[in-house]
Amino acid sequence: MQAMLRDPKVQLALLLLPGVGYLLVFFGGPLVSALIGSLRLDDSSFTLQWYERIFTRATMLRGLKTSIYYGVAPVFVSLVVSVPLALLIRQSFWGRKLFNGLYKLPMAVPGIIVALMVIILAERGGFIDRVIAPFGLSLPKLVRDEWGIGVILASVWKQIPFMTLIITSAFAGIPEDIRHAARSLGASRLSTFVFVEVPLAMPGITAAILLTFIGSMGSYAIPDIVGPPSPRPLSVLMIFEFNEGRFAQVYAMGMVLSLFAVAVLLAYYALTANIGVSRTKGDE
Amino acid sequence: MSELEISNITKDYGATRALHPVSVNVEQGEFVTILGPSGCGKSTLLRILMGIARPSAGEIRLAGARIDPLPPEARDIAMVFQSYALFPHMSVGKNLAFGLRMKNVPKPERARRIEHALEICNLTGLVERMPRQLSGGQQQRVALARAIVMQPQLLLFDEPLSNLDAKLRDTLRQELVDLHRRIGATSIYVTHDQAEAMAMSDRIVVMDGGRVVEVGTPLDLYRAPTRAFTAGFLGQTNLITADADGDRARLPWGQIVVLSAPAKGTVRVSVRPETIAIQQDEAGVGTVTSVSFMGAHALYTVGIAGTTLKVSQAGTESLIAAGNRVSLAFNGPLHLLVERKLQEAA
Amino acid sequence: MTARLLAIAALALSATTAPVHSAETNLKNLDFDISKVTRENFYDIVVPAAKAEGTVTMYNFAGSFGDAWKELITRFEAKYGIKVEYSDVKGAQANQQLIAVQKAGEDAPVDAYFAGGGDYPLLSSAGVVGNVPLTTILPNMNNYDPALAQSLFGKPHGGAYPLVHLNQTAIGYDSAFVKPGDLPKTFDELLAWAEKNPMRLGVTLPSKGGSGGGFIYSVALNYLTGECRTTLTDYTLTAEQATDWAMASECLEPVWDYYRKLLGVAELTNGNADTLNLINNQQLYMGTVWEDQVMTFIRDKQLPETFRLTLLENGQVGSGDAFFIPANAKHVASALLLIDMAIGKDFQAWKLENKASRSPRTDLSSDLITPETAKYLLPANVYPRLSAPAFWDMSKALGEALDEKVLSQ
Numbered sequence A: 001m002q003a004m005l006r007d008p009k010v011q012l013a014l015l016l017l018p019g020v021g022y023l024l025v026f027f028g029g030p031l032v033s034a035l036i037g038s039l040r041l042d043d044s045s046f047t048l049q050w051y052e053r054i055f056t057r058a059t060m061l062r063g064l065k066t067s068i069y070y071g072v073a074p075v076f077v078s079l080v081v082s083v084p085l086a087l088l089i090r091q092s093f094w095g096r097k098l099f100n101g102l103y104k105l106p107m108a109v110p111g112i113i114v115a116l117m118v119i120i121l122a123e124r125g126g127f128i129d130r131v132i133a134p135f136g137l138s139l140p141k142l143v144r145d146e147w148g149i150g151v152i153l154a155s156v157w158k159q160i161p162f163m164t165l166i167i168t169s170a171f172a173g174i175p176e177d178i179r180h181a182a183r184s185l186g187a188s189r190l191s192t193f194v195f196v197e198v199p200l201a202m203p204g205i206t207a208a209i210l211l212t213f214i215g216s217m218g219s220y221a222i223p224d225i226v227g228p229p230s231p232r233p234l235s236v237l238m239i240f241e242f243n244e245g246r247f248a249q250v251y252a253m254g255m256v257l258s259l260f261a262v263a264v265l266l267a268y269y270a271l272t273a274n275i276g277v278s279r280t281k282g283d284e
Numbered sequence B: 001m002s003e004l005e006i007s008n009i010t011k012d013y014g015a016t017r018a019l020h021p022v023s024v025n026v027e028q029g030e031f032v033t034i035l036g037p038s039g040c041g042k043s044t045l046l047r048i049l050m051g052i053a054r055p056s057a058g059e060i061r062l063a064g065a066r067i068d069p070l071p072p073e074a075r076d077i078a079m080v081f082q083s084y085a086l087f088p089h090m091s092v093g094k095n096l097a098f099g100l101r102m103k104n105v106p107k108p109e110r111a112r113r114i115e116h117a118l119e120i121c122n123l124t125g126l127v128e129r130m131p132r133q134l135s136g137g138q139q140q141r142v143a144l145a146r147a148i149v150m151q152p153q154l155l156l157f158d159e160p161l162s163n164l165d166a167k168l169r170d171t172l173r174q175e176l177v178d179l180h181r182r183i184g185a186t187s188i189y190v191t192h193d194q195a196e197a198m199a200m201s202d203r204i205v206v207m208d209g210g211r212v213v214e215v216g217t218p219l220d221l222y223r224a225p226t227r228a229f230t231a232g233f234l235g236q237t238n239l240i241t242a243d244a245d246g247d248r249a250r251l252p253w254g255q256i257v258v259l260s261a262p263a264k265g266t267v268r269v270s271v272r273p274e275t276i277a278i279q280q281d282e283a284g285v286g287t288v289t290s291v292s293f294m295g296a297h298a299l300y301t302v303g304i305a306g307t308t309l310k311v312s313q314a315g316t317e318s319l320i321a322a323g324n325r326v327s328l329a330f331n332g333p334l335h336l337l338v339e340r341k342l343q344e345a346a
Numbered sequence C: 001m002t003a004r005l006l007a008i009a010a011l012a013l014s015a016t017t018a019p020v021h022s023a024e025t026n027l028k029n030l031d032f033d034i035s036k037v038t039r040e041n042f043y044d045i046v047v048p049a050a051k052a053e054g055t056v057t058m059y060n061f062a063g064s065f066g067d068a069w070k071e072l073i074t075r076f077e078a079k080y081g082i083k084v085e086y087s088d089v090k091g092a093q094a095n096q097q098l099i100a101v102q103k104a105g106e107d108a109p110v111d112a113y114f115a116g117g118g119d120y121p122l123l124s125s126a127g128v129v130g131n132v133p134l135t136t137i138l139p140n141m142n143n144y145d146p147a148l149a150q151s152l153f154g155k156p157h158g159g160a161y162p163l164v165h166l167n168q169t170a171i172g173y174d175s176a177f178v179k180p181g182d183l184p185k186t187f188d189e190l191l192a193w194a195e196k197n198p199m200r201l202g203v204t205l206p207s208k209g210g211s212g213g214g215f216i217y218s219v220a221l222n223y224l225t226g227e228c229r230t231t232l233t234d235y236t237l238t239a240e241q242a243t244d245w246a247m248a249s250e251c252l253e254p255v256w257d258y259y260r261k262l263l264g265v266a267e268l269t270n271g272n273a274d275t276l277n278l279i280n281n282q283q284l285y286m287g288t289v290w291e292d293q294v295m296t297f298i299r300d301k302q303l304p305e306t307f308r309l310t311l312l313e314n315g316q317v318g319s320g321d322a323f324f325i326p327a328n329a330k331h332v333a334s335a336l337l338l339i340d341m342a343i344g345k346d347f348q349a350w351k352l353e354n355k356a357s358r359s360p361r362t363d364l365s366s367d368l369i370t371p372e373t374a375k376y377l378l379p380a381n382v383y384p385r386l387s388a389p390a391f392w393d394m395s396k397a398l399g400e401a402l403d404e405k406v407l408s409q
């Protein structure tokens, strides 16, 4: 036993155990059991029927597309807001400290609360509508609308702080001298931003994109409450199937969603591997 | 009219004044060093010249035209940063091309200039490298090449050698001097290293506490500083209080010396250790308290009339041991210091 | 508690399934002969036995019913001096708990369980439901609706699983916007009204709310005939069979057709409350609703006072929830008394007045409720005449098929 413990291979295995073991137990375990569960009929015989349903049922296929849509669209909108916001926060302006604290608040608000807020505020005939009605204005249809604008806006509202936070720190990580160097070499503010700052902040930006994408693709409460009754994203359909007790179907849908997320993650690694080569501090 | 005229530039950060009115003129092709202790405002002045910081008051003219209201990119000035500030996501070649691209220099011209800059900075063969694949010295040369490839009217250096080890610093310092001789660009070089300043500069601007203390050639400033600060900052010196009357003065121990200019009353003089001749003399008024042999010269500490003087003796064959009495002689007239409390100025 | 449940679950897994449906009674803990109990001698036999028990445990699965049961319990304890241990439970969990206990042969943790009307097939097949002909022996069930007395949603229960609360899906509308002459009376008229008033009718998505599930089944009941209708109302179908039929059958073409037209001009909503909220916001004027939920919303001022209800010819789905005594209940006599009081005329009237909870009693005339409440209930000319029995498995199947055949196309 003692001798065995001194074997470097055994030692290595023991050293790796906490990390690898953790992954196996808390990530691999559930994944494998979900995979097995998704391939079984009630009588434990093998089946692909649950996957077949996902890829043949119109509801499911639209659900998959909708999940991707609800994942991608908010990311783009958030990005358009977060990047300028990150730049603004860098500047000094009156009330900046207060703003800096406040803009992060939505992060702490659970999705379901956001969804209910949207219903109360932005529903037609809801709070905002009643406030602006005297001015002859009315809100467009944001709740249950065909394009899921309400879902996207609610996700965006929730994502922006997180995204801004990451992007702000990505920009803050760029040494000031590098910006100044660009200016001294004749680059305008805009050129400096486009050619120097954005490329250098790219790892942070892509990480923010990835995390918010996966987050909003899996979110349930917002599309369930704010989104149109049809199409429903896979996450909402999953809860429905769960309530119906079709666990194998839930597992299969979970596997498909996870697979998609992993594919995106791999694409991210491939993409940032390139950026990563060029991204290191200048003064190492 | 000078190439660069800095007139009464001040800079306030809130309540703290980083620059009191500073005025400096730099001639075409001149290599001027700004020398001063940490925090004296050297970088602030440089950043104002570059346009990265705005002056609180004053004006700057480059080749006769006012540049202080212009943004950095509109000034024909390039800068070499202390941190190199290379673009980490661009190869050496792209780093060099960046400024030329921004200033819309045509492509063939660009290639020609880059090649030239690489050559004079000893960087040929490294065009494809990324900055993190370069040594510190190579990175600094890239930063230099990136600045000179712009062929600016004015080149600024902010302590470019301070991150390098001593040996590399000496090599690069020499390279810089040679380079300046070849391209002849008007340059302002910031450092807190007096040896560097003296070795490289046509003129030195000595700064302290946000003010210009004194301006002059290295030789003048070393030999005949008019301020105690300059005297102390540029090498070792002895500050002695004397009683002047006309062009003669009496030192505290009674010795009479010749002054470089007539004066009256209590004055201070700066005497470099190597301008004092030391001689063993049982009747002398000084006593050697310590001696260190440095090879090329010996450094004595001499106690005399309640003060201590440093005396350097070159090319001696024998040393005077501590405890021996000595007499001192002053070669040539002594230089008076202008007494002025720095805080009162301007 | 968890450990105990685990132990029960483990036992349940190892024990062989006990035989269910014994011919006579399957009640385990009886100290009196229940076969001798009739409506006439009920109180003579049961009251002393119940008082000897001294306590009774009750489960309630319906979140919105807490205050109603509180009212009942107060009355019960005052009248009999028997303590009621009351718990709110999640239906699905409590069902599983009872099934596990039953399999383990242990005493049931509950004596009187208010459970979902649709749970009977599951509970009875596991042998959980005590075989007591409540509808024939409880004195207060002498006016019980004969249609519900022996079977429920097509499944015979012999009186052991009597509904004590009925709820009704309906069409709700804001009478401030819908004139009496314009009020649709049939499904065709409803479609015509929606076409005339685009996006003013709210239809709950079936999979997101019972008012929508009830509505789609009602539409099918209205448009299907002959063999198609026979399958539609065949309560022997399993959920899976119903789904297969709904996905594949040509029979349902008229239903899909109806929905295609309707959803072009109506708003599909995310739930019962969603529909009501839109009506309250005056964005919708009419929608698919539950009668009892409307009453709750009116009482909470979440619907305008001009809100009214109606039913369409040839009927809309009504459902209900039942009281039963588990086979292994420990306090059977007290449970009998409690259920008897729950179906009593007084409490049923209170429930109707306060919760718009309909009753399976046939003698609950409208003069028992205040006019203030009556105007928010379904009018007597449509209810109960146009109430059709629910078939939830089929409703669900239709809802899923709707998603597939209409919404996703």
Ligand SMILES: Nc1ncnc2c1ncn2[C@@H]1O[C@H](COP(=O)(O)OP(=O)(O)OP(=O)(O)O)[C@@H](O)[C@H]1O
Pocket: B013, B016, B017, B018, B036, B037, B038, B039, B040, B041, B042, B043, B044, B045, B192
């Ligand atoms: N952004 C700023 N805000 C406030 N004070 C500043 C700022 N930048 C510089 N200062 C102050 O101005 C003074 C001059 O700073 P500066 O950077 O010019 O010094 P320096 O001579 O370059 O010193 P070093 O040799 O250490 O680089 C210092 O006292 C510094 O603290």
Ligand SMILES: [Mg+2]
Pocket: B042, B043, B044, B158
């Ligand atoms: Mg500095």
